Amino acid sequence: MDPHLAAEALIDAGRRLGARGLISAGEGNLSIRLDADRVLITPSGRRKDELAGDDLVVLWLGHPDRDATSRSGRPASSDLAIHLAVHAARPELGAIVHAHLPASMALTLAGEVPDPAALPETALLVPRLPYVPYGAMGSDDLAERVAAALTAPPDPPADAVLLERHGAIAVGADAETAVDRLELVEVLCRTWRDALLIRAARGRDGIVTSTGPGLPEEGR
Numbered sequence: 001m002d003p004h005l006a007a008e009a010l011i012d013a014g015r016r017l018g019a020r021g022l023i024s025a026g027e028g029n030l031s032i033r034l035d036a037d038r039v040l041i042t043p044s045g046r047r048k049d050e051l052a053g054d055d056l057v058v059l060w061l062g063h064p065d066r067d068a069t070s071r072s073g074r075p076a077s078s079d080l081a082i083h084l085a086v087h088a089a090r091p092e093l094g095a096i097v098h099a100h101l102p103a104s105m106a107l108t109l110a111g112e113v114p115d116p117a118a119l120p121e122t123a124l125l126v127p128r129l130p131y132v133p134y135g136a137m138g139s140d141d142l143a144e145r146v147a148a149a150l151t152a153p154p155d156p157p158a159d160a161v162l163l164e165r166h167g168a169i170a171v172g173a174d175a176e177t178a179v180d181r182l183e184l185v186e187v188l189c190r191t192w193r194d195a196l197l198i199r200a201a202r203g204r205d206g207i208v209t210s211t212g213p214g215l216p217e218e219g220r
Contacts, residue, residue, distance in 0.1 A: 006032040006040045007053045013175040018049025028099040029077035043074035081143035089147040097178040100167035103189035108164045114192035122188045128158040
């Protein structure tokens with residue numbers, strides 16, 4: 001992909017995540033595959049909805065000796081291990097997006113994992129949502145488990161994963177598609193959370209409730 005177009009796509013995707021309230025401060029990271037050897041990735045310590053082209057970092061796959069800083073002197077995202085592992089495992093991908101989705105973190109903190117089959121949109125567009133237990137940010141261990149979750153059978157592989165207390169990751173042919181999937185994961189998590197709250201409120205009022213498709217059994 002042309003580096004200038006890739007930079008524009010990453011900057012636009014970062015602004016979209018910020019406008020949707022899916023990132024805050026310097027959290028989240030995005031990358032786009034430029035070619036067989038290079039990945040363009042967002043920097044560490046910078047708001048992803050306020051990026052400039054000079055902030056973006058070119059990573060060389062399989063060449064750890066190559067410089068990995070932006071023209072503005074910023075290092076690559078602290079989660080670069082995830083991006084490198086996933087791009088290596090799924091070379092057909094165009095983009096990877098990670099954000100600390102608020103509702104998804106709340107659910108996993110409470111021990112809840114939503115089922116994408118519960119909603120028609122996620123059932124169609126994000127039918128598989130593997131859950132990856134907590135791992136240290138930036139660690140090779142977490143990167144390997146995310147890459148494994150995004151390549152595990154059956155085919156086609158999953159295009160999004162839910163991270164315990166750490167948001168979600170979505171992938172796609174381009175940044176727009178990956179952000180679309182990430183937004184759908186957050187919609188699923190918000191809906192699941194709200195359904196649990198409504199059922200709990202009805203229970204406190206003594207109203208008998210029924211279990212909807214895909215929702216946890218009563219008394220869980």
